Amino acid sequence: MLNDKLSTYSPSPEERKNLYQPPPDNELKELIPGLLKAKLLILWAERMDWFLGLNMGIYQDSDQESIMPDAFLSLDIERFYHEELRPNYLLWNENIIPSFVLELLSATYHQKYTGKWERYQDLGILYYVIYSSRRRRKPHLEVYKLVNGKYELQSGNPVWMPEIGLGIGCERGNYSGVTREWLYWYDADGTRYLTPEEQVKQSAQRLQQESQRAQQEAQRAQQEAQRAQQEAQRAQQEAQRAEQLAQRSEQLAQRLRELGVDPDNLN
Numbered sequence: 720m721l722n723d724k725l726s727t728y729s730p731s732p733e734e735r736k737n738l739y740q741p742p743p744d745n746e747l748k749e750l751i752p753g754l755l756k757a758k759l760l761i762l763w764a765e766r767m768d769w770f771l772g773l774n775m776g777i778y779q780d781s782d783q784e785s786i787m788p789d790a791f792l793s794l795d796i797e798r799f800y801h802e803e804l805r806p807n808y809l810l811w812n813e814n815i816i817p818s819f820v821l822e823l824l825s826a827t828y829h830q831k832y833t834g835k836w837e838r839y840q841d842l843g844i845l846y847y848v849i850y851s852s853r854r855r856r857k858p859h860l861e862v863y864k865l866v867n868g869k870y871e872l873q874s875g876n877p878v879w880m881p882e883i884g885l886g887i888g889c890e891r892g893n894y895s896g897v898t899r900e901w902l903y904w905y906d907a908d909g910t911r912y913l914t915p916e917e918q919v920k921q922s923a924q925r926l927q928q929e930s931q932r933a934q935q936e937a938q939r940a941q942q943e944a945q946r947a948q949q950e951a952q953r954a955q956q957e958a959q960r961a962e963q964l965a966q967r968s969e970q971l972a973q974r975l976r977e978l979g980v981d982p983d984n985l986n
Contacts, residue, residue, distance in 0.1 A: 771792050785808075818846060820848065824850065846864055847862075860876055860878075860887075877905040887904060890911065
């Protein structure tokens with residue numbers, strides 16, 4: 720099945736030029752997929768059955784040049800081979816077709832819709848995601864799902880991808896010190912997962928709140944101790960006054976005896 724998919728597409732020389740030419744340098748092409756990977760490294764930290772490649776060549780066979788999405792995600796795959804990691808993604812070795820590819824559109828993005836679209840579709844990649852914040856007439860984010868061998872546009876933002884267990888969407892936020900629209904992962908309820916920076920900030924706030932609560936508890940305990948000490952002091956003072964009254968009573972009784980009066984039979 721995999722070999723059949725790999726042999727269905729053979730690009731023309733002109734298509735090869737457009738498909739495989741490295742994209743122009745663009746900081747967002749590093750930061751946007753980098754954010755997705757950074758979050759996934761936290762979200763799926765305990766899982767070792769996934770691989771997210773960034774600007775990495777996917778090779779169909781040894782005789783063809785690679786096709787290079789901005790990001791792709793494969794599931795049910797060994798996450799690490801060894802400490803040198805993957806230099807590229809060789810389909811004939813991996814035997815796993817990516818479930819998800821991401822293309823960040825530049826000012827001239829026609830080939831993202833034609834040559835790459837068809838290539839990904841023929842390979843059987845389940846989700847094809849296109850993003851560009853430059854768009855004015857079309858949505859910034861388009862998520863296509865492979866249905867009966869053809870890509871169909873999915874509605875909504877974010878879009879839930881049940882086969883992957885993640886949603887993807889775009890909204891304004893701050894990452895790496897930049898406030899703009901970013902791509903994020905979402906849960907099944909449409910709740911955005913926090914970025915690593917947001918998690919650190921949230922953890923710091925939580926720790927600060929816990930510290931404040933602990934400080935308040937310590938202050939309340941100190942106040943209770945002070946009140947208890949004051950109560951003990953008052954009790955001691957009352958005991959001293961009672962002792963003084965008893966002493967005066969005994970002195971008076973002794974004086975009466977000296978005068979020949981029995982203090983016990985004063986009636």
